[in-house]
Amino acid sequence: GDSVTQTEGQVALSEEDFLTIHCNYSASGYPALFWYVQYPGEGPQFLFRASRDKEKGSSRGFEATYNKEATSFHLQKASVQESDSAVYYCALSDFGGSGNKLIFGTGTLLSVKP
Amino acid sequence: GGIITQTPKFLIGQEGQKLTLKCQQNFNHDTMYWYRQDSGKGLRLIYYSITENDLQKGDLSEGYDASREKKSSFSLTVTSAQKNEMAVFLCASSIWGRDTQYFGPGTRLLVL
Numbered sequence: 001g002d003s004v005t006q007t008e009g010q011v012a013l014s015e016e017d018f019l020t021i022h023c024n025y026s027a028s029g030y031p032a033l034f035w036y037v038q039y040p041g042e043g044p045q046f047l048f049r050a051s052r053d054k055e056k057g058s059s060r061g062f063e064a065t066y067n068k069e070a071t072s073f074h075l076q077k078a079s080v081q082e083s084d085s086a087v088y089y090c091a092l093s094d095f096g097g098s099g100n101k102l103i104f105g106t107g108t109l110l111s112v113k114p
Numbered sequence: 115g116g117i118i119t120q121t122p123k124f125l126i127g128q129e130g131q132k133l134t135l136k137c138q139q140n141f142n143h144d145t146m147y148w149y150r151q152d153s154g155k156g157l158r159l160i161y162y163s164i165t166e167n168d169l170q171k172g173d174l175s176e177g178y179d180a181s182r183e184k185k186s187s188f189s190l191t192v193t194s195a196q197k198n199e200m201a202v203f204l205c206a207s208s209i210w211g212r213d214t215q216y217f218g219p220g221t222r223l224l225v226l
Contacts, residue, residue: 034213042220043118043206045217049214100145100208100211100212100213101147101159105156106155106156
């Protein structure tokens with residue numbers, strides 16, 4: 001079945017560092033790709049999505065580009081802040097069968113030191 | 115905008131107990147979902163309901179029942195709580211046919 005792989009379980013940075021969180025996917029079709037962010041004690045929040053090859057999604061200074069050839073959707077931010085500390089989830093949409101489902105990666109915990 | 119409310123926020127149960135979690139949304143969304151979140155395992159789909167009166171099993175439905183009482187509400191029942199179980203249960207909703215889902219704050223379950 002379809003799957004999402006996030007290779008970094010944890011990332012530790014200092015403020016103003018450049019961020020990359022890697023996301024690779026495996027899918028039989030042509031899924032939409034998502035990034036969600038989850039702050040402590042809250043549910044995941046939708047960050048952005050992309051649905052076509054080479055499409056860039058972005059929000060709040062974060063961005064990722066759909067790369068169909070590399071099956072990737074890596075999250076980047078040029079200069080992180082302490083307030084960006086959270087868990088980040090990559091996901092893909094699975095329209096197989098009935099209804100629309102999301103398949104999530106295992107998440108990456110980002111910790112940013114001031 | 116809208117909001118998803120989950121009750122209770124925290125739930126402590128005993129082994130073998132039947133436990134019910136509730137979710138309400140005022141987005142007027144057709145489709146609702148229940149996910150289980152375990153540390154290091156991401157989110158796994160338990161049940162979803164495409165429209166009112168519909169119920170679909172996800173990948174993790176064994177040990178759970180669900181009920182879509184009306185368009186705005188979706189309940190999940192743990193049929194027999196497992197000792198030392200600890201997880202967060204997340205409810206989400208989306209517009210029918212659209213893939214972006216919006217999540218509630220979660221119910222944190224601990225079984226003693």
